Amino acid sequence: MAAASSGDPHTKVRCNKMIARSGFTPPASFFVKSSSACPPSNAAASHEAKCIASTQAYVHGMLTTCIWDAAQKAACMLWEQTEQVQDSGSVPEQLVELAVIKSQIQSLSMDLCQNAVVAANVEAWICDLGDFAKGPHSMPLRDAIAWEVVARLDESRNIDRAVQEVCPDLCADQTRRSALLNVVHKNLRQLVCMGAYLSTYAVPSASMLGAVKKKRE
16 A cells, blocks of 8 residues: 555645645656655655555454454354254255254354354355355355455465465356456455555655755755
């Protein structure tokens, strides 16, 4: 998000207007980090590094919260879904099989509630249960996996590689993979919009304006 604040065109326009009102125009390198036109002081550079580290830690914590929130919601809905399954009219053998499946799913629900990392394993096991796999739990469960994919992205932002790391079994099913990628991009868009909004707080300080003015003079 730190990079977005320095590269956002709307932010540049706003800052340029502010600077223009002060009577001078900034050089092209005004928004370039560590510009030779007005290099930051050691204190400013140190503060910038701390801000970046703090932002990275904050985003990591936020993504972890998103993963856990979605997993908890999916676990609760999964348990509730098993309690709504009707077993009336079934033959004894089917009743036994249904009871076993319900028990297994409730066990998976408890595992998911305690450890969000197993979301991909839970999804893989449930996907073979027909209509049950399309229940209301499927959206938050997929959301939890998608947030984990986002959290796994490195600087290359290679989504395919992150998906392969988080849920390799899911990649073999094109329909499920496509559905997951849609959610991943939706969540990424949410982060981008958040970064774009935060970039509106990028206002040049008096020292920055002064440095540019001195350079111009």
